Amino acid sequence: MLFKNQNYLTYKSVLMVLLLMVTACKQQQPEQAEQEKLVSGLKTQYDLINGGNTGSARVRLRQYMVKHGETSQPLFLMGLSYHNDKQYSKAIEWFTKSIESNGDTYSLVWHFMGWSHYYLGESEASKKSFDTFLQTENGEPDSMFALGLIAMEGGDSKEAKSIFLLVISSPIANTSIQAKAKARLADVYVELGDRQHAIVLYQEAVKQNPNLYEAWHRLATTLQRVGKNAQASIALHECTLARNRVRPDLHRTTRFPE
Amino acid sequence: MKRLFVFLVIAGCGQELPHESSILFSEVETAIAPTVCGADNPTQIIEVNGTGLALFDFDNDGDLDLFVVNASSEPCRLYENIGGESIGFVDVTERLGIDIRRWANGVAVGDANGDGFEDLYITCHGQNYLLLNHGGTSFEDATAIAGVGDSGWGTSARFGDLDGDGDLDLYVCNYLEYDFDAPPIRAKYKGQSVLGGPHGMTPEKDIVYENIGDGTFQDVTESWGFLTEPSFTLNAAILDFTGDGLQDVFVGNDSMSNHLFVNTGETPTRFENRGVHSGVATNGDGSMQATMGIGVADVNGNGRPDIFTTNFSSDTNTLHINDASGYFDDRTKWYGLGLLSRSLLGWTCGFHDFDLDGDEDLFIVNGHVYPEATMNTMDSPRNQPALLLKRNSDRFERVALQGEFRDRAAVFGDLDNDGDIDVIVAQRSGDVRVLRNDSQHEQPWIIQLQGDEKNPRGLGAKLLVTFVDGTTTTRWNTDGFGFQSSSATPKHLFNKPIKIIEVVWPNGDKQTVTKIPSNGVCIILQRP
Numbered sequence: 001m002l003f004k005n006q007n008y009l010t011y012k013s014v015l016m017v018l019l020l021m022v023t024a025c026k027q028q029q030p031e032q033a034e035q036e037k038l039v040s041g042l043k044t045q046y047d048l049i050n051g052g053n054t055g056s057a058r059v060r061l062r063q064y065m066v067k068h069g070e071t072s073q074p075l076f077l078m079g080l081s082y083h084n085d086k087q088y089s090k091a092i093e094w095f096t097k098s099i100e101s102n103g104d105t106y107s108l109v110w111h112f113m114g115w116s117h118y119y120l121g122e123s124e125a126s127k128k129s130f131d132t133f134l135q136t137e138n139g140e141p142d143s144m145f146a147l148g149l150i151a152m153e154g155g156d157s158k159e160a161k162s163i164f165l166l167v168i169s170s171p172i173a174n175t176s177i178q179a180k181a182k183a184r185l186a187d188v189y190v191e192l193g194d195r196q197h198a199i200v201l202y203q204e205a206v207k208q209n210p211n212l213y214e215a216w217h218r219l220a221t222t223l224q225r226v227g228k229n230a231q232a233s234i235a236l237h238e239c240t241l242a243r244n245r246v247r248p249d250l251h252r253t254t255r256f257p258e
Numbered sequence: 259m260k261r262l263f264v265f266l267v268i269a270g271c272g273q274e275l276p277h278e279s280s281i282l283f284s285e286v287e288t289a290i291a292p293t294v295c296g297a298d299n300p301t302q303i304i305e306v307n308g309t310g311l312a313l314f315d316f317d318n319d320g321d322l323d324l325f326v327v328n329a330s331s332e333p334c335r336l337y338e339n340i341g342g343e344s345i346g347f348v349d350v351t352e353r354l355g356i357d358i359r360r361w362a363n364g365v366a367v368g369d370a371n372g373d374g375f376e377d378l379y380i381t382c383h384g385q386n387y388l389l390l391n392h393g394g395t396s397f398e399d400a401t402a403i404a405g406v407g408d409s410g411w412g413t414s415a416r417f418g419d420l421d422g423d424g425d426l427d428l429y430v431c432n433y434l435e436y437d438f439d440a441p442p443i444r445a446k447y448k449g450q451s452v453l454g455g456p457h458g459m460t461p462e463k464d465i466v467y468e469n470i471g472d473g474t475f476q477d478v479t480e481s482w483g484f485l486t487e488p489s490f491t492l493n494a495a496i497l498d499f500t501g502d503g504l505q506d507v508f509v510g511n512d513s514m515s516n517h518l519f520v521n522t523g524e525t526p527t528r529f530e531n532r533g534v535h536s537g538v539a540t541n542g543d544g545s546m547q548a549t550m551g552i553g554v555a556d557v558n559g560n561g562r563p564d565i566f567t568t569n570f571s572s573d574t575n576t577l578h579i580n581d582a583s584g585y586f587d588d589r590t591k592w593y594g595l596g597l598l599s600r601s602l603l604g605w606t607c608g609f610h611d612f613d614l615d616g617d618e619d620l621f622i623v624n625g626h627v628y629p630e631a632t633m634n635t636m637d638s639p640r641n642q643p644a645l646l647l648k649r650n651s652d653r654f655e656r657v658a659l660q661g662e663f664r665d666r667a668a669v670f671g672d673l674d675n676d677g678d679i680d681v682i683v684a685q686r687s688g689d690v691r692v693l694r695n696d697s698q699h700e701q702p703w704i705i706q707l708q709g710d711e712k713n714p715r716g717l718g719a720k721l722l723v724t725f726v727d728g729t730t731t732t733r734w735n736t737d738g739f740g741f742q743s744s745s746a747t748p749k750h751l752f753n754k755p756i757k758i759i760e761v762v763w764p765n766g767d768k769q770t771v772t773k774i775p776s777n778g779v780c781i782i783l784q785r786p
Binding site: 085086087088089090093118119120121122123149152153154155157187190191213214216217218221224225236239243 | 449534535537540542543572574581585587591592594596597599601635637652
């Protein structure tokens with residue numbers, strides 16, 4: 001189990017920083033590297049998924065599989081298309097097929113499998129998937145971030161804090177992931193009663209990613225708790241603006257979570 | 259008669275096993291008819307919320323009777339508990355003169371006229387009804403005389419002493435404008451065609467009635483400060499959330515910001531909506547949620563009521579911890595209450611110490627609104643298990659419950675007077691299940707409150723209990739805040755000897771009891 005105890009964590013941290021430094025020299029995110037492993041015949045489908053045209057992507061993926069067989073990569077992309085549609089049970093079905101297919105497992109499948117399990121509330125399965133992914137993509141920040149969230153849900157503030165700190169210090173973490181990790185690390189500090197530290201982190205998070213509306217909201221509530229009502233009002237206003245930018249659907253009178 | 263043993267194996271889902279003995283429920287066969295709320299496969303939003311239950315002692319004979327709401331020409335039914343030490347119910351609807359055949363949804367219990375017998379307020383799509391209980395021998399429709407026949411789409415309703423004058427006022431939750439002749443068009447959810455609403459429909463405003471004390475009520479929604487932008491209200495809880503001795507109102511709105519109407523203590527009575535300011539309007543991330551179920555307990559042990567709400571699938575339930583300074587913090591994750599509800603759609607919930615180990619566990623009933631719901635299509639099945647979460651230190655740990663249902667309502671109380679909390683659960687258009695608590699436990703110490711004549715059940719009172727070992731716990735006398743439902747004000751059950759009981763009555767009066775009866779049963783009468 002990753003981060004089982006503090007000693008292991010320290011040892012792991014040192015190793016990880018070294019590995020990350022090496023990886024950083026390549027100036028490439030692990031996911032990018034994985035995506036480049038996609039066979040050329042699947043680039044269009046991948047682009048369709050990323051562009052939100054998941055239905056078209058699935059049509060073409062099925063056509064591809066009729067021609068080339070049900071191999072790991074197209075099966076993964078089928079799963080990814082459902083994952084992006086926030087249909088996580090279906091995504092897991094395809095990710096599982098991808099893992100069980102002949103040939104090399106496309107390792108990124110474990111990462112998305114982890115998130116799909118997470119969104120279904122299956123923390124144990126989620127953790128297992130992220131751990132598996134991290135065995136091949138050591139220190140991948142988004143998977144690490146997810147493990148931090150799972151630690152929070154497990155009530156383990158110490159482990160959550162350690163993981164988020166690693167993500168923040170990761171040289172391969174992009175600003176978006178760093179911002180998310182800072183915001184959740186701030187949540188940990190709130191839980192630990194250190195609101196001042198939390199405020200600094202929330203502020204850094206929204207500076208790095210002004211669209212992080214959850215962090216704006218938590219910044220607002222934390223500022224309010226320490227009596228900084230004027231700043232809290234500004235943060236709350238920024239929260240509304242950010243949410244309208246990122247999730248205009250949430251601004252509708254009502255919607256159900258998807 | 260026992261139909262089957264339903265439960266319970268302590269399951270961990272990867273979690274550490276609870277350290278105490280398991281909680282054990284058995285389903286008991288009864289003569290309670292299934293509820294009716296539209297078609298088995300609903301096609302309209304009016305059908306999906308199901309109907310409520312009320313558990314109360316209508317004839318003051320010392321056991322708990324059951325009122326079942328039905329939304330159709332099938333009448334609402336009253337069942338008398340005839341079981342004694344076993345559990346059994348007989349339908350006394352006609353004998354008691356009850357004849358409600360409407361699209362009824364919810365029910366609130368309270369002694370509206372202060373005669374010592376609990377009355378019923380039934381919410382409907384269309385006119386609501388106040389049924390006055392005449393000495394446990396008959397019920398009379400007093401709606402028109404009382405002036406409480408609001409005609410919106412009523413969901414939940416609550417009695418409570420909002421103005422501190424001793425009698426029970428009434429908060430009525432209204433959902434939205436629904437016309438049977440012009441239902442909303444179908445909508446899309448997770449790529450599936452589903453019944454339409456509430457999106458795009460017009461919310462209705464809630465109504466607050468002041469009990470004048472002469473058998474009539476007055477609409478004080480505006481004058482007391484409750485008039486806000488109409489919301490899709492599903493539930494409400496009346497309690498002193500701020501610790502100033504005055505009753506406040508938490509209002510749960512579907513997919514819109516919740517409200518916390520704080521009693522300012524001014525004369526004339528005035529409330530101020532501090533939902534956003536206090537932090538209960540949304541979850542910690544600022545997202546509006548569905549808020550069907552409301553559970554209140556002192557989860558973090560600081561003597562203040564914390565608020566737990568149940569929500570839609572692909573979302574999480576939320577625990578707002580009351581920090582005792584007017585603010586609530588979303589600490590759902592830290593108590594392990596978030597992820598486990600993502601595939602469930604929650605309704606009524608309740609905090610009770612089911613295994614009498616000294617802390618309050620959490621029971622939540624679930625079921626999807628869309629008949630099309632499956633794990634494959636919506637990451638959430640139509641039929642869902644109830645969640646029983648055993649409190650273990652600072653965590654809630656899931657105890658496996660068998661069976662999957664389309665539950666909506668639940669009420670909690672000691673049905674067989676054996677000193678533990680049993681549960682009755684109603685599905686939407688389905689069976690009503692009676693779950694007898696068969697957990698092994700010692701005879702508990704019991705506290706019951708008896709308020710003054712205007713509020714004989716002491717609805718809204720707070721209890722601070724100090725045990726002989728020096729530890730303390732806080733409980734409240736409420737109707738449980740079940741979705742469209744109302745449970746009897748509780749017998750408070752404890753697993754260890756009590757030293758001191760401090761009561762804060764809903765009008766702010768305080769009372770301390772230090773002479774605890776040797777038989778462990780303490781009935782506290784409100785001092786005049």
